[in-house]
Amino acid sequence: MTPVRKAFVRGLIAALPMTIVVGPFALLFGVVATEAGLNLFETMLFSISVFAGASQFAALQTMQENAPALVVLATSLAVNLRMVMYSVTLAPHFGSLPLRSRALMAYFLVDQSFATTVAEIDRRPEMTAMEKRAVFFGAVVAVAPLWFLACLVGGMIGKAIPPEYALDFALPITFLAMVAPMLRSVPHLAAAGVSILLSLLLAGLPWGTGLLIAAGCAMATGAVLDRWIEARG
Amino acid sequence: MIDKSTFWIVLPALALGTYAIRFSFLGTLGTRPLPGWLTRSLRYTAVAVLPALVAPGVLWPPATGGETDPARLAAALVTLAVGVVTRSTMAAILAGGVTLYALLATLG
Numbered sequence: 001m002t003p004v005r006k007a008f009v010r011g012l013i014a015a016l017p018m019t020i021v022v023g024p025f026a027l028l029f030g031v032v033a034t035e036a037g038l039n040l041f042e043t044m045l046f047s048i049s050v051f052a053g054a055s056q057f058a059a060l061q062t063m064q065e066n067a068p069a070l071v072v073l074a075t076s077l078a079v080n081l082r083m084v085m086y087s088v089t090l091a092p093h094f095g096s097l098p099l100r101s102r103a104l105m106a107y108f109l110v111d112q113s114f115a116t117t118v119a120e121i122d123r124r125p126e127m128t129a130m131e132k133r134a135v136f137f138g139a140v141v142a143v144a145p146l147w148f149l150a151c152l153v154g155g156m157i158g159k160a161i162p163p164e165y166a167l168d169f170a171l172p173i174t175f176l177a178m179v180a181p182m183l184r185s186v187p188h189l190a191a192a193g194v195s196i197l198l199s200l201l202l203a204g205l206p207w208g209t210g211l212l213i214a215a216g217c218a219m220a221t222g223a224v225l226d227r228w229i230e231a232r233g
Numbered sequence: 234m235i236d237k238s239t240f241w242i243v244l245p246a247l248a249l250g251t252y253a254i255r256f257s258f259l260g261t262l263g264t265r266p267l268p269g270w271l272t273r274s275l276r277y278t279a280v281a282v283l284p285a286l287v288a289p290g291v292l293w294p295p296a297t298g299g300e301t302d303p304a305r306l307a308a309a310l311v312t313l314a315v316g317v318v319t320r321s322t323m324a325a326i327l328a329g330g331v332t333l334y335a336l337l338a339t340l341g
Contacts, residue, residue, distance in 0.1 A: 036234065037237075050251055054279070058282070061290075063236065063240060063243065069242040073243060076247055079278065079279065080254050081275055084258070084275055085272070087256070087257045088267060102259050103260055109255040168294065169305050175287045176284075176325070177329065178322055179316070180313050180316020188277065195285040196284045199289055200292060203293070211285050215282040219274050219278060222277030223276075227270075
């Protein structure tokens, strides 16, 4: 096997455990989207064109609350801002590759492909850019087809699930489950605390604007505390 | 129910915006480092947005007409607690789901 092919297999294998979360998450998206009134075509178009689970859920939720398009966009794009960091981190490793290669990688830049690639580069820093790209796409092959397929299945079974199953609450539970493991430092905890408190206090504001104010203040709280702790050394 | 005209505005804008975020540095190979305040803020986007997105619905669920529901509230708290302790998203979802169904079944 060539080194590039070996790298591809390493990426694929390293990302396999992540399918345990990706599959059910995508299934849930398909179900929730069709319950919210999207048809199968719209659900799939959404998943294929945006391809970012958390922000797709955020968009669904705010659209269901009849927020105006601008608020929906601000909220869901804010969820994706972490990917700027991913893009910054990966850029120096792939500069020698052609633009079309990097443009394709950008589409597939998700939590799983990023985490796998960074971990593997950390383990084998001597890899060439082509090997690193192969690791990246190995991870993509492990999670992306599953994401689309599970979305499709979820979209097809969505309408068949009766309200007694309390699927309205699948979304809050999923988001809380995503946030909880991130609460690993004082600034993270403080940001989450401000986020919850202000969103409850401002819940009466129209069109989800309370959410935007709460999220903005929470982000600032995290950043300010982060800086303060770092300055104290 | 989702308003379809909102959906058709959001879909292309969100798709393009998300792609632009991903392409930003990888595609243009911007070599200048981001300013410190920006990297610091980006670190906290997820924990700032996601809790605010769910907190009102946890306390006042639309499914019960906005009345606080012990089963849903308990499920949310269990999800959070298990996620913090185990550091596993999947374990937290399972624990929250089991709590929700168990309480909905017993409390009616």
